[in-house]
Amino acid sequence: EEQLVETGGGLIHPGGSLRLSCAVSGFSVRRNFLTWVRQAPGKGLEWVSLIFAGGDTHYTDSVKGRFTVSRDISKNTVFLQMNSLRAEDSAVYFCAKGIVGATSEPTYYFDQWGQGTLVTVSP
């Protein structure tokens, strides 16, 4: 059974740093790509970051230069290092496993999700 478990959330002051972890079981982070998606209280889903199996990384514009996604293959875990945190980064952060779609145009979607970890940025 494929499972993802996020940890590391909490209350942090503006300007502070936090590292989220996504521990994976049932599949390998070496052979799959994973993403981070966040959801502010009462709001919709917002894609944040993604790391491909080959190690390539991608970020939404609002977190570029502040967030870094990485992985530890030996621990089968993906991380999201978040620096210079702002109030607008407050959200539940989900990690999810990606799948390459099969439409005529390239596409990707997310078939397994963790339960999320809450990050609150507040003075």
Place this chain on the structure above:
Amino acid sequence: SYVLTQPPSVSVAPGQTARITCGGHNIGSKGVHWYHQRPGQAPVLVVYDDEDRPSGIPDRFSGSNSGDTATLTLSRVEAGDEADYYCQVWDSSSDQWVFGGGTKLTVL
């Protein structure tokens, strides 16, 4: 950046058909995926690659995609279908993954 537009809410009586739209420029040229999310829970994939269903998702869920609109159709709606529904695409021009704003489905 690429924008996906969904109606904030859709209401339907039990047993009827609900249609949730997802608008985007030439979205028909992209693969569209749909998730539902119940309060306090993680999103769940319900349709991928425009029209395919993951195992365990009933055939009451179907999808279509053409022109500037993708549509998720829920037939014979049940009370348990109440949730927020999100569409999602990958935008190749910006290398960004994009979600629609979400649609709250209410079963009357």
